[in-house]
Amino acid sequence: MKEKLEKIKTNKFLPYIVTAIIGIYIICNICGFVGKSLGGNYNWLVLPAKMFGMPDTISQYDKMEPIYKYNDGCGWDGQFYYYISNDLLGTKGYSNNVDVPSYRWQRIGLPLIAKIVSMCLLKKQVSVLVYTMTNLLIVLLGFLCAIKYLKKININFMWAIPWVLSCGVLITVRCGLPDAAADALFIMAFIFLLENKYIWYSIFMTMTCLSREGYVLIAFCMFIIFILNKLEKLPFVCNRKIYFKNFIIMAMPGIVFLAWYLYVSVHFGVMPYKQAYGITNIYLVGWIQNLIKSISGNDYVQTVGLFFYLIVVMWSLVAAIRMGKKRCIYWGLIPYIILVSSFGDTVLFHWTGYLKGISVLYFLLPFMVLQYNKRFIIIKEEQKNKIENREINITQRLQMGLGGILIFSILMSYVYLNNWGWDILKASYFYNPVEVSDDFQTIENYDCEFKVVSYDYDKFSRIPNRFVAPYAIANISIKNNGNQIWSNIGNSEGNGAVKISYQIFQNDKVVQEGDRYNLLKSVQPGEEMEREIFISYPKEKGKYVVRISLIQEGVSWFYQQNIGYEDIEIQVK
Secondary structure, three states: OHHHHHHHHHOOOHHHHHHHHHHHHHHHHHHHHHHHHOOOOHHHHHOOEHHHOOOHHHHHHOOOOOOEOOOOOOOOOHHHHHHHHOOOOOOOOHHHHOOOHHHHHOOOHHHHHHHHHHHHOOOOOOOHHHHHHHHHHHHHHHHHHHHHHHHHOOOOHHHHHHHHOOHHHHHHHHHOOOHHHHHHHHHHHHHHHHOOOHHHHHHHHHHHHHHOHHHHHHHHHHHHHHHHHHOOOOOOOOOOOOOOHHHHHHHHHHHHHHHHHHHHHHHHOOOHHHHOOOOEOOOOHHHHHHHHHHHHOOOHHHHHHHHHHHHHHHHHHHHHHHHHOOOHHHHHHHHHHHHHOOEOHHHHOOHHHHHHHOOOHHHHHHHHHHHHHHHOOOOOHHHHHHHHHHHHHHHHHHHHHHHHHHHHHHHHHHHHHHHHHHHHHHHOOOOOOOOEOOOOOOOOOOOEEEEEEEEEOOOOOOOOOOOOOOEEEEEEEEEEOOOOOEOOOEOOOOOOOEEEEEEEEEOOEEEEEOOOEEOOOOEOOOOEEEEEEEEEOOOOOEEEEEEEEEEEOOOEEOHHHOOOEEEEEEEEO
């Protein structure tokens, strides 16, 4: 048995197999998100909004339309970076559809790579699908390099998995954000630096800085440490000879970033940092402020997420400081860790902000801790047995602690992303009426078939409700047996449209009324349709009845006509 395990561990194809499995999982994750929350439209992966408009060439080429159709829905940042991939220099007028052009255009890295991939595929324009797959391929390439390097230095490559399956990575790959790609590019650059492959480091670190500006701090620090090493002030990585040309190579990421930064500043007439509203704050002050808000608002999910964020950044800071005593290359990570510890309200108000900001630490933290413990514990000969036992105990405790933290990060990915997907479903195109008409026909014949096909109320049964808000998803099947059209179009006052909603009863009294979910289209006589809706449970413990029913806004609930509804008994513990 041991021989079989050793063969598996030494299999040179193992990193590629693991990467392929992870890739398939993420693709399935994306497909599930597209199918459940985006109505099967993959063009909505970047979550575009009507608020900012859409470039004509993109709407024509991809036949795109906004998923957020109302002025209170601003969409997600992925829409802007996708637009940039089709207007790299900002000369085609796409900046008119971007919220803060100077700030967005400084992050040209991912859009640039997507454009190159699209050109290799002989495409006139970058599509959402090509853009998303480029993002995914960069992440998988970074993961592959990570596990191959960990395997090379005899560290279990499984320690790289929590990074690639973390909330930050999955959410950014899903929605076209550049953060995960920047993390992957940095991981590859960092590994090349550890192996003294300076040219490859320079290339990948340059793309890293162009993907997320915060990484320029690391590039700058690595350059300074490199200079000090030449002056024989500090050790760098190893005792290999360092030539003058390497100084230029090490400086290149900063030079290219600065040149691009100046171009963007001049082109748009404002420096990018002036459009970075609320991104940073005084060290940990933003965290304290948002923690107080989450506790006072009984937002347990946010509270747990903020404490997790604090543990990761503080442990990473300590690990980088300790590693720097022996290998001062790791001191170059300290300013970046301090930076992500100083996020402001724009990042910290929601887990989708700060968890993607610290995702790269899920790789660096176990790497630094295990490397330090492995290489720098000194064993005195006279106390060999005693210290060896101590080393084993320390190693076990460190691995247990790290394992707990990183497993929890994967659990958070599952819980948070599912809740977030439902939020998109609520706030999206499907939740709100798609158009308005001042004329509507009152339904007189309520004849219909109504069935709850599935009701997933056990989704989070193994997780305490104090950490996860009690929600459920119901899949509803309806059939119009009447002779009138069930229109999904309401008038200017919101009346007339047929929707699906629910009321929650306790002791025959309505204690809660749910959100309205419009039909995906108008239902003709004899036509059937299925629709998923989002059920929010009461916070108070007790037994309830969830009555799911059709409703014509401003006219009547179908259940009041004794038809078109179904009751579900629930118990909130």
